[in-house]
Amino acid sequence: GKTIVVTGVSSGIGAETARFLRHHGASVIGVDRQDASISLDGFVKADLSEQAAIDAAFAQLPEQFDALCNIAGVPGTAPVDLVARVNYLGLRHLCQRALERLPHGDQGGAIVNISSILGAEWPARLDLHKALAETPSFEAGLAFLARHPVPQETCYQYFKEALIVWTIAQSQKWFLAHGVRMNCVAPGPVFTPILGDFVQMLGQERVQKDAHRMKRPALADEVAPVVAFLCADESRWVSGINLPVDGGLASTYL
Ligand code: NAI
Numbered sequence: 001g002k003t004i005v006v007t008g009v010s011s012g013i014g015a016e017t018a019r020f021l022r023h024h025g026a027s028v029i030g031v032d033r034q035d036a037s038i039s040l041d042g043f044v045k046a047d048l049s050e051q052a053a054i055d056a057a058f059a060q061l062p063e064q065f066d067a068l069c070n071i072a073g074v075p076g077t078a079p080v081d082l083v084a085r086v087n088y089l090g091l092r093h094l095c096q097r098a099l100e101r102l103p104h105g106d107q108g109g110a111i112v113n114i115s116s117i118l119g120a121e122w123p124a125r126l127d128l129h130k131a132l133a134e135t136p137s138f139e140a141g142l143a144f145l146a147r148h149p150v151p152q153e154t155c156y157q158y159f160k161e162a163l164i165v166w167t168i169a170q171s172q173k174w175f176l177a178h179g180v181r182m183n184c185v186a187p188g189p190v191f192t193p194i195l196g197d198f199v200q201m202l203g204q205e206r207v208q209k210d211a212h213r214m215k216r217p218a219l220a221d222e223v224a225p226v227v228a229f230l231c232a233d234e235s236r237w238v239s240g241i242n243l244p245v246d247g248g249l250a251s252t253y254l
Contacts, residue, residue, distance in 0.1 A: 188246025
């Protein structure tokens with residue numbers, strides 16, 4: 001079986017992904033700032049909002065692993081600096097650190113980043129997102145954001161958009177050069193502890209509108225198998241996509 005590192009493993013989508021992967025024979029090493037309540041093959045406690053903490057976590061992770069699932073994230077009710085760090089800068093640093101530990105070549109390793117259907121409007125700010133994507137490090141990203149501040153109200157959407165743009169751009173380079181695939185999965189609303197935060201972020205009206213447009217929020221175990229597929233050899237020719245898992249919600253905005 002494969003060895004797969006899963007962040008955000010202590011709750012919601014991360015926990016279900018770990019459970020699904022283990023059920024199908026993978027060894028899962030979890031990473032989270034909170035202790036995990038599910039069985040895992042290894043666990044590293046780390047605060048993924050700090051570059052130094054991510055580097056310290058890598059000292060405890062296996063020398064080689066097959067895939068990385070970046071599922072840890074905070075809602076837009078968190079301070080904008082934290083949203084930037086966890087949902088984008090830290091995630092990106094995790095990918096960069098993982099690159100050297102993933103298999104390269106024909107059957108290269110895989111990275112899956114959790115975006116959101118709330119990141120769908122990335123083309124509207126493409127130039128900014130591309131410029132941020134070109135910052136080479138966590139620190140350089142922070143400096144860019146100090147020059148181009150992001151408002152609290154839309155920071156969640158902004159950094160999901162930025163994540164999609166970075167993933168698409170970076171995946172092209174890494175797939176060509178190393179055979180490492182990187183993709184995003186974009187969930188619509190999912191029943192997890194942060195679902196209530198979206199009501200606060202988007203307002204009751206938008207949430208009610210969405211509720212009429214979809215059957216129900218997803219269960220975390222309806223997202224997990226899609227993440228697992230993008231880690232598996234069966235998806236080896238899929239690279240640089242942002243795959244919605246939203247019960248068709250985004251399509252109703254057409
Ligand atoms: P959750 O709150 O159930 O799980 C998030 C996990 O990330 C928690 O275990 C938390 O401890 C961990 N985490 C947060 N900040 C961390 C940090 N600084 N260091 C280490 N670990 C940290 O949330 P859920 O819903 O499972 O979210 C997972 C991902 O899915 C997030 O990226 C979220 O933005 C995304 N998402 C969720 C949707 C939803 O409706 N629940 C919809 C679309 C995307």
